[in-house]
Amino acid sequence: MKVILLSHTPEPDKLVAAAARLCYAPIGADQLLETMTKKQVNKLVEDLMAMGHESPIEHVSFTFAIEGVSRAMSHQLVRHRLASYSQQSQRYVKENAFEYIIPPSVQANPKAKEVFLRQMAAIQECYNQLITLEIPREDARYVLPNACETKIVMTMNARSLYNFFQQRLCLRAQWEIRALAEAMRLELIKVSPLLFNKTGPKCETEGYCSQGKMSCGRKPTRENSR
Amino acid sequence: MKVILLSHTPEPDKLVAAAARLCYAPIGADQLLETMTKKQVNKLVEDLMAMGHESPIEHVSFTFAIEGVSRAMSHQLVRHRLASYSQQSQRYVKENAFEYIIPPSVQANPKAKEVFLRQMAAIQECYNQLITLEIPREDARYVLPNACETKIVMTMNARSLYNFFQQRLCLRAQWEIRALAEAMRLELIKVSPLLFNKTGPKCETEGYCSQGKMSCGRKPTRENSR
Amino acid sequence: MKVILLSHTPEPDKLVAAAARLCYAPIGADQLLETMTKKQVNKLVEDLMAMGHESPIEHVSFTFAIEGVSRAMSHQLVRHRLASYSQQSQRYVKENAFEYIIPPSVQANPKAKEVFLRQMAAIQECYNQLITLEIPREDARYVLPNACETKIVMTMNARSLYNFFQQRLCLRAQWEIRALAEAMRLELIKVSPLLFNKTGPKCETEGYCSQGKMSCGRKPTRENSR
Amino acid sequence: MKVILLSHTPEPDKLVAAAARLCYAPIGADQLLETMTKKQVNKLVEDLMAMGHESPIEHVSFTFAIEGVSRAMSHQLVRHRLASYSQQSQRYVKENAFEYIIPPSVQANPKAKEVFLRQMAAIQECYNQLITLEIPREDARYVLPNACETKIVMTMNARSLYNFFQQRLCLRAQWEIRALAEAMRLELIKVSPLLFNKTGPKCETEGYCSQGKMSCGRKPTRENSR
DSSP states (O other), rough: EEEEEEEEOOHHHHHHHHHHHHSOOOTTTTTTTOOOHHHHHHHHHHHHTTTTOOOOGGGGGGEEEEEEEEEHHHHHHOOSSSSSSEOTTTTOOTTTOOOOOOOHHHHTTHHHHHHHHHOOOOOOOOHHHHHHOOOOHHGGGSSSTTTTTEEEEEEEEEEHHHHHHHHSSSSSSHHHHOOOOHHHHHHHHHHHHHEEEEEHHHHHHHHHHHHHGGSSSSSSSSSOOO | EEEEEEESSSSSHHHHHHHHHHHHHHOOHHHHHOOOOOHHHHHHHHHHTTTOOOGGGGGGGEEEEEEEHHHHHHHTTOOOOOSEEEOOOTTTTTOOOOOOOOHHHHTOOHHHHHHHEEEEEHHHHHHHHHHTTTTTTTGGGSSSSSBEEEEEEEEEEHHHHHHHHHHSSSTTSOHHHHHHHHHHHHHHHHHHHHHTTTTOOHHHHSBBBBOOOOOOOSSBBBHOOO | EEEEEEEEEEEHHHHHHHHHHHHHHHHOHHHHHTTTHHHHHHHHHHHHHHOOOOOOGOOOEEEEEEEEEEHHHHHHHTTTSSEEEEEEEEETSSOOTOOBOOOHHOOOOOOHHHHHHHHHHHHHHHHHHHHHHHHHHHHHHHGGGGTTTEEEEEEHHHHHHHHHHHHHHSSSSSSHHHHHHHHHHHHHHOOHHHHHOOOOOOOHSSSSSGGGGOOSSSSSHHHHHH | OEEEEEOOOHHHHHHHHHHHHHHHHHOTTTHHHHHHHHHHHHHHHHHHHTTOOOOGGGGGGGEEEEEEEHHHHHHHHHHOOEEEEEEOOOTSSSTTTTOOOHHHHHTHHHHHHHHHHHHHHHHHHHHHHHHTTTTOOOHHHHGGGTTTTTEEEEEEEEEHHHHHHHHHHSSSSSSHHHHOOOOOOHHHHHHHHHTTOOOOOHHHHHHSBGGGGGGGGOBBHHHHHH
């Protein structure tokens, strides 16, 4: 899996602080960005977080290029609707040597791995045959597996990212999307520790688990924490 | 493919007309629904359409149960973000005899069909082997194909449906999602011809094609229509 | 304030249960609604709630007609973006005898009330004068006060409503939007106690207060509850 | 009215081109941004526009600080839901010398202007009296007019901006929000002529008017253009 932070709103801490400041103070637009010290920025952003006032963090967004992930994963990923996606199309791009993701449980089991790899090769051969038989790419791809590698460019604002991390860093989340969330979070912390250091799975940010009987047991569930 | 209209806002024409009416007339909430004749409802909705005033149609929503569709299709479907989805999970539901969608181009080509069916059987066998080797379902499914059948419950409001039809009834849309759009549209017309009779691909509702050099040629492109 | 539940998805409990069921069970679309007892519906919905699995409740939506509220309130209301609105327009509807909302603090203070009422009358007179001077309605309305009464039709799905209640039933929320939230909640409980009985301000649903130093003190803040 | 482009995604043309490129070409994430010439960027973006393929332009967003606008305008503005807002609060910020917007029709009519200005002064006095009578700010503001000045920080992505311009540059749009749209568009063209030069009211981008009987007559309506 390769996760690259392609681009983002410049100086995100400062922009969030400026937006927050406008809400509560009689200050003009000109001065919004200019008159803040680093210390003031930190104070404003920390106050926002402490008050659960999340809307100003929507002003900053982050664009990732993601590759080496499966379509099993991307199908889950695009369910996050407060985000923008551009995904490599299997309708147009020919998969004459498709790559694929091997789940760790398969990787760790020699017999399973052998079965898995053999099947990937068989599917590739079948795809090629269908193309030779003049089946269009967009139909030949029906034989391609969930494991098939895909590439995606995704943009989310910080508020949507907080929610993404709450859900997808949970130990109950599927391993591949959790690995993506972890990789994204590391990139974001490099750029803005102030905004992203305190992000985490819901049990860490909220102090309790909301998975009920599905809980991993790491934190008390909502029912038991009250 | 099976497309069932599970549920919808009752009397959708009337509710849309009531919302439209409120915008332009000094009328109380009590009277909104009560004092309209069928003729008034028709007139109000037709005027809305003619003025391109789409927001009142957001108040009515429609829920479909969809089955017998492929995960290739559902991956496209869930890209429509102004909608709600509940999809059968391959993480939890065991695929001990998975069903699959055969593309028409494959169906029509005996040799391709044979290759395709054989591959589906091989994939099923591989999946079963992985389960036997104690690979968890959520990882065994990595071998399952895009063709694999899925079930989904989807809700969209009428405005989102209009947009869905503009894009997905286009002859350039992928065949399976176009078939879904057609089936949904037929169900909706039964319930509300007033709201859905005039829906269609963008070239029909707008009078020109917006696909540029990808155009099917049925209508002039935007560039050529000006 | 008048809050009328104009319309809603029929049998909302059952539809939510059907959508939830599809996710976890190998069941066909036909049987989704037909084969559930009331007891099964209750069990399914309660399990969803306990697991914090909120997406199936998006399939049901509720439409309110709201009148006797101020534009101060409606300006806050329309900030909830996962909702649909149709509002009476001051551009088109002439305000020859505009109504207005008197805040309780003004109502309770005879001197303030007198000042307030006198001002409302003066504003009405000014508006009328501007109309007489051939100022268009859409500009004459610039003198109208925040207190000015408005009417609105609003649709939200249950998930958006949960979030609305978490924020707007908070004692820190502005009194008028809190009163609206309370009135809406009462209407919803009549229709679906199963879905709406447990809704409330965030401090009740989550067990802690997220307002930080702005907290009313009713519940410990997140910081203090950990 | 003051409209400042506070911040935006760096090199927006290039990022849009990179996202578009990923969809159709077998290229890795690393190379996405690096290997494009300015000419390729232009070609890719122009092709997108010609094909009506709008999703890649969602990856770039633009943040404006807006001041010297009325709350009549901001109430319309925040109806655009695919955007993020931080607005100066009348609940917390004391309006001891509130500023206000004078509509051009009032400005141009000396008698109306006199009436209008006198009323603004009277409202200010009333607000001050209510504060003196210990009415809280959040209630005293109920007397403040729609004309009252507000400040807002707003972020939209390019796709949402296109739609904003289609609607709000229309001659039928209210003058103040049209002026805002014009000012925003000018700022955007400075930063990215490639992305924003061709934006405009719907009649210009689509070639017909969708306002039906409300049309200004500048372009044929949809009905007449077919």
